[in-house]
Amino acid sequence: MKISAQLLEKYFKGLCTDEEAEMVAAYLEGDSTPEADEYFLQALEDTSDVPVISAPQKEVKSVRRMLPVFSTAAVLLLLLSVLAWLWTSQRRHKSVQVALLTDTIVNNTNTIRLVHMADGSKIWLNTNSSIVYNRQYNGTNRDIWLQGEAYFDVSKQVAPFRVHTASLVTTVLGTSFNISTDNRANGAIQISLVTGKVAVSHMLKGSPFRHILKPGEMIEYIEGIEPGKPHAFNNNAVLGWKNYKLVFDKTTLEDAFAMLENRYNCKITIKDTKLIKKEISGVFNSTQSIKSILETLSYVHRFSYEYGADTNHYIIRRK
Incomplete structure (x- = not known):
């Protein structure tokens, strides 16, 4: 099945008819989606100057081991994007107003906390995990800072939805995924895609790698080390914590x-x-x-x- 860039644009902006949305969804679930891959990668090139909001300072839990543990506070930046809106008005702005006021949700209980965001997105927050977001959320931006583990079910909106984990940024639109910052002894951040599709690329100039994540694929990032190719993950192992x-x-x-x-x-x-x-x-x-x-x-x-x-x-x- 072939599909046009114009229809993909309508889909990610949430402007498709029900019939068009069903057609695009069926296309994206296929094994071969060259038109979408090309569309995603072109948009990443077009948005190389899109600013990323700096994360508020937050103490990161340390883990003591006999072997060295790599911190996730890296200098590199990994951008995961599902596009559409990224190359519209945002790419023309060279600066972003950072909200001075933030709200913090901390789950220090033994139960999983379900957070309903104002834009209709839902976040399942694992134990001993927290999110921070500014009070302009659902206005000029939808930026969230995560420490720990969370599962995101993101509503389709024009404003970007970005999850900051140390030096990594996951940018998505209308998809569901899991991010963990603390489940690997080597400090790797794991991004696992459940539904939808995201493009993965370094923001640094001259970076050689660029990947498209498909449902059922995971990518892992360790400070200072170029990620390998996306690989399959055990859905039960990654998402079992929700149950x-x-x-x-x-x-x-x-x-x-x-x-x-x-x-x-x-x-x-x-x-x-x-x-x-x-x-x-x-x-x-x-x-x-x-x-x-x-x-x-x-x-x-x-x-x-x-x-x-x-x-x-x-x-x-x-x-």
Whole structure:
């Protein structure tokens, strides 16, 4: 099926008829979408001068490990765009007014929090996660700063919807995706696309890579390292947290412990480096205690742990 750039433009602006919208949606779900890919990439080139609002200063939770952990506060900028509106009026402006007033939503409970934004977008905020947005949201911009993990279901609007995670910016329109900043021991930020389509590109001049994410694909970014090609992800493993599940699918122990740290707001240190890359699989209910999870894992994978109540710190040792 072939489709025109004009129809794609109408679709992403939300101007299609029901019949046209169904046709474009069916096209985008196909395996081969060269017209859309070309359209997305051309728009990225046209918006190379689009300004990005600076994130407010925010303390980032540190994780202590035996191996070095890379910070997500990078100098590089990764832009994920689903286009349409990006190359209209925004690209002609060289500056953006940054709101001085912001609102913060923090989920420090043991339950998942559903946030309804003014534009109709919905955000599922995982435990020990937070979002910050300025009070001009749904006006001049739709910028959100995320620390932790969240699932976004974005409504179609003309104003950009951008999620800032450290030095990365995810820009989308009318799509659903998951972003995690704390689930990898190496500090990687993971962006997983569930529906829709986004283009991925460096904003730095001379950057060689540019990708199109399709539903079911994930890209991971580590500070100072060019991302590899998008790859498939386990939907249950990435989105299980929305159903209060911790899903490990050939997950290394260091990554599993990073997930537990984020979920239970604790510190876990692995003393034996031989355990770090050991892979585990299994499903746990995230409402159960971390001690019960560690008991199960320690029995199966032969490690012991000590707990310091004064520091909320678990020490893992090989048996």
